[in-house]
Amino acid sequence: MTDQAATRTGAADAIPQARLDLIPLALPVALAGLAFLLIGTPTTWLTLTLAALAMGMMIFVIASGLTLVFGLMDVINFGHGAFIAVGAYLAMTVLGPLAxxxxxxxxxxxxxxxxxxxxxATFGAGALGLAFERVVIRPVYGQHLKQILITMGGLIIAEQLLHAIFGGDQKAMALPTAFRGAIVVGDLAFEKFRLLAVAIGLVVFLAMQLTLNRTRIGLLIRAGVENSEMVEALGYRIRRLFVGVFAAGSALAGLGGVLWALYRETFTAAIGSEVMVLVFIVIIIGGLGSVGGCFLGAILVAMMANYTAFLAPKVALASSILLMVAILMWRPQGLYPVAKR
Amino acid sequence: MAEPLLSLEGVHTHIGQYHILQGVSFAVPEGGMTVLLGRNGAGKTTALRTIMGLWKPSAGVLRFAGAAIGGMATPEIARAGIAYVPESMAVFSDLTVAENITLAARSGPPDPARLDWIFSFFPAMKRFWHAPAGVLSGGQKQMLAISRAIVEKRRLILVDEPTKGLAPAIIEGMIGAFRELKRETTILLVEQNFRFAASLGDNVAVMDDGRIVHAGAMAALAADEAMQTRLLGLSLDSHQ
Incomplete structure (x- = not known):
């Protein structure tokens, strides 16, 4: 190739840079600021904000796997709630003898x-995820309607099995002594378990970011979420990757189930399906397949739920849906849409 | 006569209710460039996707390097030594140029000498190494898609319309790059730009309505204006 041609193909323009999209990051700050003005009392506002952060982290832990599962293989898994419930029941079973x-x-x-x-709970839910993918998901790859029906059926069967094994009554999950009560600083009270939930959520988020951005597996997942067909054409078996991500997502849902059950202190087999509405709102707000968007969406949904529960309890239930509608009117693909083929 | 590197014999491909490939037979000899020509909708892209396993053939035999690949999954076909540059380029927009190329090197980190060789004809790839692929121009994305296919040596590279939508200056650069590439590997190129195809191709197969209607030496087709008009509807002169 001639130097002249090389120069021409080299396109000596300025080096293109990715556009840093910081506007969505300002949303929780703006929401917190608005809530501060409406609530008026700094201590109440801070307590609600911390509660929102803890709730957001728990929802993120539950939802992060689901968003990747959808991004990689376009699989809509309404059965994700089963892993949350299994995680809660396994933790209860383990904690019983460890009283x-x-x-x-x-x-x-x-x-x-x-x-x-x-x-x-994490490994148990992960193992269940492997079986669920093999038995329930695999026969309906690429068939969205069947996926919705069969995964909802899977969730119902899992819940009924939990009732049959553990009984249908409400279960109690006591917090360990060290995580009961609150740390009081002046007029402020920080609930200890919420601090723990925030810490665990941050660790999971950082671990996922490191895995996705610094490892070859992460590179494959990010590429697969964007264009799974091309990943296969490069010689990688996307199905194996998907199975791994599905199991990891189920395991995280199991971990989230433990945190959610401890947070609520009582639960039934419906603990998963109850939280799934929030989980779906979060992954839609974040942008399907986007872990960063899922993290931000979880925090936003939790903030909205906590602030409205205090300010206007009557609209608290609808607040998440209103938030989703507002965000989708602004960005129809979610806060951080993943470029799909 | 040496066995061809790739051969298709009576290959049929259905996509849903549509019967796209209707008994396609042609061979790609080892070395040099074979060009698959034909008007829009003739089945050229479907032929490449069928070779790559992205569409499953409903009948016929596909052989690559002596092995039947018709029933194999796409990753296994890629691992057998076939690289694919799709018409859409399919670069991973959220990944950097470096990440796109690193991912394509299956056996480990890309060989620095190999990268220097790629940069010698696509210097933009070096310049934009850390830039996200999504912000590259169309020509740069095409360079990246080709770089990804050649970052490790493959026996056959399938390239689908690399000049589509590119400026003439970029196309000139591509001609130089492909001349260099076909010295070390075999290329099966799908192209509508006959001038580009004629300047590079050694062999040619022409498709129409899901069948091969002509196969032979590119030089013969390039020199025969009447045949060009009959097979393609346009002569080489009309592209100048």
Whole structure:
């Protein structure tokens, strides 16, 4: 190739840069600012904001896997709630015999019990996810209507199985001693468990960002979410990747189920399906397939729910839907849409 | 006579209710460039996608390097040594140029000497190495799609209309790049730009209505204006 031609193909323009889209990041700040003005009392506002952050992190942990599952294979999984419920029940089963550790007046013993329960719930839900993908999802790849029907059916069967195994009554999930109550600073009270939930949510978010941006698997997932066919044409088996992501997403839902059950302190087998409405709103707001968007969407939905519950309890139930409608009118593909083929 | 690198014998492909490939037979010899020509809707892109396993053939035999590939999944076909540059280019917009190329190098990090070779005919790839692919121009995206296909040596590269929508200056650059590429590998090129195809192709197959209607040496077709008019509806002169 001649130098002349090389120069021509080189297009000596300025190096193109990705447009940093910071506007969505300003939304939670603006929402918090508006709530501050409406609430008026700084301590109440701060308590509500922290509660919102904790709730948002828990929803993010639950929703992050679902958004990747949809992004990678266009699979709409209404059965995701089953993994949340299984996580909660597994944690309850583990924490039962560990009551002395849960009730001990020692942070380390409490953490050990909680970590073991979370580990069992995470891996248990992940294993269930593998089976669910094989039995329920695989026969209906590419068939959205059948996916909706069969995954909803899977959720109903899972819930009924949990009722049959554990009984249909409401279950209690006591917080470990060290995470009961609040840390009081002046007029402010920070609930300890909410601080823990925020910490776990941040760790999950950072781990996902590192995996997606710094590893080859992450590169494949990001490419697959955008164009799975081209990833296959490059020689990678997207189905295997999808199975891995599905299991990881189910495992995270299991972990989220533990946190959500501890947050509410009581639950039934419907714990998953109850939270799924919020989860779907979050992944739609964030942009299907976008982990960053899912994180932001979870925080926004939780803020809206907490602030409106205080300011206007009558519209609290509809607030998330109103938020979704407003965001989709502004950005129909969500806050951070993933470029699809 | 040496066995061709790729051969299609009586290949039929259905997409939904449509019968697109209706008994396609042609061969791609090892080395050089074979060009698949034909008007819009003749079935050229479907032929490439069928070779790549992206559409499953409903009948016929596809052989690559002596092995039947007709029933294989796309990743296995790619791993057998076929690279694909689709018409849409299909670069990963959210990934940087570096990430796009790194992903295409299946056996590990890209070889620096190989990258330098690619940069020698696509210097824009070096310049925009850390830029997201989504912000590149159309020509740069095409360069990236081709770079991705050649970052590791493959036995056959399928390229679907690389000049589509590109400025003449960029197309001239592409001609130089393909001349370099066909020295080391075999290329099956789908193209509507006959001037571009004639300047590069060694062999040609012409498709119409899902069938091959002519196959032979490109030089013979380029020199025969009457045949061009009969097969393609236009002569080479009309493209100048």
């Amino acid at each position: 002395p550790l849960v009730q001990a007046d020692s942070l380390m013993l409490n953490l050990a019990a909680l970590a073991l329960a979370a580990l069992v």
